[in-house]
Ligand SMILES: Cc1ncc(C[n+]2csc(CCOP(=O)(O)OP(=O)(O)O)c2C)c(N)n1
């Protein structure tokens with residue numbers, strides 16, 4: 141018998157602080173798996189954000205710069221321009237990327253920076269206590285929308301993967317989920333595909349990963365994954381919205 | 388022949404592996420681990436195919452698979 145599944149080398153063998161059932165852990169592993177696949181562990185510079193993924197530097201066995209409050213794509217721009225030989229990725233939540241750092245993500249994408257952005261959409265500001273995010277679903281109760289998100293007052297949830305796909309600088313944009321084995325295996329594939337774009341110097345790549353936050357949603361881990369499938373995917377469809385890799 | 392090993396001290400008892408396993412070979416046990424969670428266990432692994440779906444989806448990378 142051979143070992144057919146083991147911890148990726150790019151992921152430190154440590155306990156995470158994530159809540160039970162939080163999808164951040166699974167997404168971390170998929171990203172580490174892709175780093176291993178392309179053999180870029182020694183040449184990677186990750187850029188972390190704020191949110192529950194802020195401790196990225198403690199979990200990935202790669203060099204990491206911490207760029208608080210939505211600035212990760214701007215910091216990653218500087219890192220990549222200074223060291224074009226490095227593999228550079230950001231890992232950002234929806235509060236960080238779609239609210240606080242909307243400007244940074246849009247302009248980095250539009251400039252077509254040669255970086256990869258992993259965007260974890262859990263429809264809330266997880267770390268700070270479950271406030272409403274631009275991605276919060278209509279009707280969803282959060283600590284700052286106790287009666288549910290009101291479309292008339294708060295607008296509709298932003299679909300970042302589709303929005304960015306419209307920008308000329310974007311080479312690859314996809315949305316995936318890790319709520320079921322089937323979706324997870326596709327997520328693995330698309331994250332690898334996004335990484336391949338950068339490895340081959342093909343420009344800006346973006347993967348939105350739908351994620352559960354059982355703690356702030358007030359549900360069990362299994363109910364959390366079920367909500368991703370039942371409520372998030374109908375509004376945030378999975379798929380590839382742009383792929384300029386194979387003309 | 389295949390088998391899995393669950394690191395019960397790392398497991399947070401989320402139970403996601405219990406529904407990911409196509410053969411439903413994994414359950415949460417009654418005893419409490421060092422973190423205070425009831426970890427997953429797979430007592431009867433004769434039907435394990437080594438598909439590794441439990442390990443792939445585990446948020447805590449607490450499962451390794453042999454085939
Ligand atoms: C009072 C206060 N305001 C702002 C911040 C900054 N801040 C840190 S994490 C966070 C929310 C991040 O949410 P998201 O990016 O969705 O990440 P998640 O935790 O959901 O993965 C904010 C606003 C803070 N820590 N405290």
Ligand code: SF4
Pocket residue numbers: 157158159161162163164192262266267352353354355356
């Ligand atoms: S608060 Fe939510 S996003 Fe943060 S670790 Fe817990 S489940 Fe994950």
Ligand SMILES: [Mg+2]
Pocket residue numbers: 191233234235260261262263264265266273
């Ligand atoms: Mg969030």
